[in-house]
Amino acid sequence: MAKPFQFFTEQGIVYYSGYKADNLKALLTGLRGVPSSSIFYHLYHSLLRRHFTTTDYMNDFAQWVWGVLWQKTLGEKLASFDPLEFTRLRDARARLIEIVDAYVGETEYFLRVSEEQAFYFLCMKSFVYPLGVQASSLPELMQALRVVSPQSIFYHLIESRLRLREPSNDLSDWLKTQLDMPDLAATINTFSPYEYNLEELRNKIIAVVQDAIK
Amino acid sequence: MPSSNNKHHLEDYAPIVTSGVIREIEELARLLGPVRIVHVNSTKEGGGVAEILGWFIPIIEELGMKVDWEVITGEKDFFTITKKFHNALHGQPEEFTEEMFAAYLDNVGKNAPKIPEDADFVVIHDPQPAAMIGEYPDRKNRWAWRCHIDLSEADLRVWGFLRPFVERYDGAVFHLPQYTKNLMAPQFIVPPAIDPLAPKNEKLSEEEVSSTLHKLGVANDKRIILQVARFDRLKGPFGAIEAFRLVRRWYDCCLILAGGSATDDPESQAVLAEVQDMAGDDPDIHILNLPPDSHREINALQRAATVVVQNSRREGFGLTVTEAMWKAKPVVGTDIGGIRHQIIHGVSGFLTHSVEGLAYRIRQLFGNPGMAKRFGQQAREYVRNNLLVPHHIRRWLLVFHSLRQSGNGDLITLPPHEITE
Numbered sequence: 001m002a003k004p005f006q007f008f009t010e011q012g013i014v015y016y017s018g019y020k021a022d023n024l025k026a027l028l029t030g031l032r033g034v035p036s037s038s039i040f041y042h043l044y045h046s047l048l049r050r051h052f053t054t055t056d057y058m059n060d061f062a063q064w065v066w067g068v069l070w071q072k073t074l075g076e077k078l079a080s081f082d083p084l085e086f087t088r089l090r091d092a093r094a095r096l097i098e099i100v101d102a103y104v105g106e107t108e109y110f111l112r113v114s115e116e117q118a119f120y121f122l123c124m125k126s127f128v129y130p131l132g133v134q135a136s137s138l139p140e141l142m143q144a145l146r147v148v149s150p151q152s153i154f155y156h157l158i159e160s161r162l163r164l165r166e167p168s169n170d171l172s173d174w175l176k177t178q179l180d181m182p183d184l185a186a187t188i189n190t191f192s193p194y195e196y197n198l199e200e201l202r203n204k205i206i207a208v209v210q211d212a213i214k
Numbered sequence: 215m216p217s218s219n220n221k222h223h224l225e226d227y228a229p230i231v232t233s234g235v236i237r238e239i240e241e242l243a244r245l246l247g248p249v250r251i252v253h254v255n256s257t258k259e260g261g262g263v264a265e266i267l268g269w270f271i272p273i274i275e276e277l278g279m280k281v282d283w284e285v286i287t288g289e290k291d292f293f294t295i296t297k298k299f300h301n302a303l304h305g306q307p308e309e310f311t312e313e314m315f316a317a318y319l320d321n322v323g324k325n326a327p328k329i330p331e332d333a334d335f336v337v338i339h340d341p342q343p344a345a346m347i348g349e350y351p352d353r354k355n356r357w358a359w360r361c362h363i364d365l366s367e368a369d370l371r372v373w374g375f376l377r378p379f380v381e382r383y384d385g386a387v388f389h390l391p392q393y394t395k396n397l398m399a400p401q402f403i404v405p406p407a408i409d410p411l412a413p414k415n416e417k418l419s420e421e422e423v424s425s426t427l428h429k430l431g432v433a434n435d436k437r438i439i440l441q442v443a444r445f446d447r448l449k450g451p452f453g454a455i456e457a458f459r460l461v462r463r464w465y466d467c468c469l470i471l472a473g474g475s476a477t478d479d480p481e482s483q484a485v486l487a488e489v490q491d492m493a494g495d496d497p498d499i500h501i502l503n504l505p506p507d508s509h510r511e512i513n514a515l516q517r518a519a520t521v522v523v524q525n526s527r528r529e530g531f532g533l534t535v536t537e538a539m540w541k542a543k544p545v546v547g548t549d550i551g552g553i554r555h556q557i558i559h560g561v562s563g564f565l566t567h568s569v570e571g572l573a574y575r576i577r578q579l580f581g582n583p584g585m586a587k588r589f590g591q592q593a594r595e596y597v598r599n600n601l602l603v604p605h606h607i608r609r610w611l612l613v614f615h616s617l618r619q620s621g622n623g624d625l626i627t628l629p630p631h632e633i634t635e
Contacts, residue, residue, distance in 0.1 A: 009238050009241075011238060011242060011608060011612055012612065013402055013404075013609055013612035013613055013615075013616050014402065014403045015385075015400045015401055015402045015403065015616075016388075016391050016394045016400075016401045016403065018396065020391075035624060036624070037624035037625070049596075049599065049600060050558065050561075050596065051599075052592060052595040052596070052599070053558065053561050053562075053592055063558075067559050067565075115366065115392070116366065116392055116550065116551070117549075117554075118392075120391035120392065120394075122391060122403065123624060124624065125400075125612070125616045125619075125624050125626070126624060126625050126626065127242070127612065127615055127626050127627075127628055128625070128626070128627045128628065129241060129242070129245060129627070129628040131237060131238065131241060132237075132241065147233065147234055147237070148234050149232060149234030149235045149237070149238050150232075150234070150235075150599075151235075151238065152234065152238075
């Protein structure tokens with residue numbers, strides 16, 4: 001008997017970290033000093049907030065560097081940063097620092113923007129809780145996927161990499177270990193949130209689960 | 215903030231934000247338990263705070279919590295002083311004496327409502343009752359200060375006076391990160407929301423939109439540029455007219471400036487007269503001075519608009535921007551304040567820095583209907599995901615959870631519960 005897959009969600013409230021940046025050097029200082037939840041919020045959670053803009057999506061750092069500081073080269077580098085490559089926040093933070101640090105090292109003049117245009121590093125206090133929805137089989141999974149929120153999809157498909165510290169997601173893990181469906185697990189793991197928004201992602205998963213039932 | 219007194223149930227929003235989101239909110243409330251919350255502000259009628267609490271409290275009660283709404287009372291002098299506080303915190307120059315600060319504290323000591331001992335959370339709104347916390351040195355409950363004011367340019371004398379009180383709270387809640395101060399307590403960000411079911415935002419038939427335009431004397435036969443804002447220099451109505459005149463060289467279009475002018479505000483009457491003067495007898499500029507309850511009219515205008523603009527020089531969280539975005543309209547707004555947080559430049563609208571920039575972006579949208587449509591759809595999605603009543607309720611429930619769990623880190627697993635299905 002398979003252990004049921006329990007759907008969780010993560011809800012977060014944002015608070016000010018006390019760090020703000022009005023130029024690139026200050027951004028670097030902030031990247032080095034802020035709590036991990038701030039890196040999570042600006043790098044990962046921004047995808048949830050703007051998940052419908054898959055083709056135009058930029059994380060918060062890239063958005064600010066590009067749109068406010070007008071540093072297009074660095075903006076491009078940050079925009080192409082793929083957080084899903086990382087399974088630890090500290091590695092993602094280190095890579096971000098590396099990119100910004102290298103650019104700062106090559107830059108002679110630093111544009112300083114007004115307080116109003118500054119980048120405010122925000123943290124997120126997250127609460128994880130079960131939704132009371134579970135699945136023990138593929139038909140039940142399909143049913144459950146239809147009712148859970150986009151946040152729950154985000155939690156299981158994207159954020160789980162950080163939790164599991166593996167380049168996978170916990171739904172795929174469950175399909176592989178509990179239902180012995182490694183191919184379906186692998187297919188779901190290839191779905192990228194940069195290609196599909198969360199609603200599309202949900203529909204894609206439902207479609208492949210439906211195919212597997214047939 | 216929702217502009218209607220109509221009371222809706224949380225479940226009514228399910229078709230808009232999905233039942234999954236409603237379910238999450240209900241769970242979050244269940245995990246918080248049947249707590250007692252006391253809100254304190256300075257009035258039950260009129261003003262934005264009273265309006266918010268008017269729709270917020272019934273939904274929170276429906277979620278199983280007990281809510282008390284108290285107001286701080288006082289003589290006229292007290293409210294004269296707190297009005298000066300309000301203006302000074304907004305950055306306007308005001309004169310203060312030591313007697314005023316003493317009179318403020320005296321009134322708070324005498325007239326502050328009593329907070330029941332079994333209250334779990336106390337939410338104090340704005341500066342009027344802020345010092346109340348000083349009356350409860352041995353409090354066991356959690357207190358939050360909800361600041362509806364932009365403190366970024368706050369007068370240091372007033373802020374210096376209030377700050378020691380604010381520091382005693384367990385948390386402060388602001389609309390935008392830019393409004394925060396350096397405080398020891400956590401400063402949560404809860405942006406204002408709009409009510410998609412209110413008359414100002416609910417769906418209208420094409421017939422109603424057309425008939426409303428006809429009633430307002432606007433011919434619906436050309437592209438419409440719309441700005442909804444009270445007649446105030448800070449809202450940039452003159453720049454909007456200049457931009458319209460630049461756009462009209464390229465496209466046949468009209469401009470609607472819709473807003474109100476308070477009869478007790480001589481400045482707004484003067485601005486309205488100047489705007490009318492600048493518009494002259496141009497048949498393509500419509501200056502609509504509407505009564506405050508013209509919600510359906512504003513709704514119809516926003517739905518009829520081709521492009522909505524917000525040419526403000528200073529703006530907090532411009533709710534008219536959110537309203538237009540909810541109606542799937544591309545918005546061109548000044549790159550300031552809350553507008554910068556609402557519009558994603560090049561994705562759901564454009565942020566501009568000049569009259570010329572405003573005109574250029576309007577032209578760009580007129581010339582690219584496909585882009586305008588895509589921007590509008592993305593704007594609506596952004597609002598649907600972030601800025602509606604259910605999101606506001608959810609954020610407040612999270613504030614209460616955070617106040618209860620303060621000091622427990624940034625990732626908290628709430629107790630698991632029995633699987634119900």
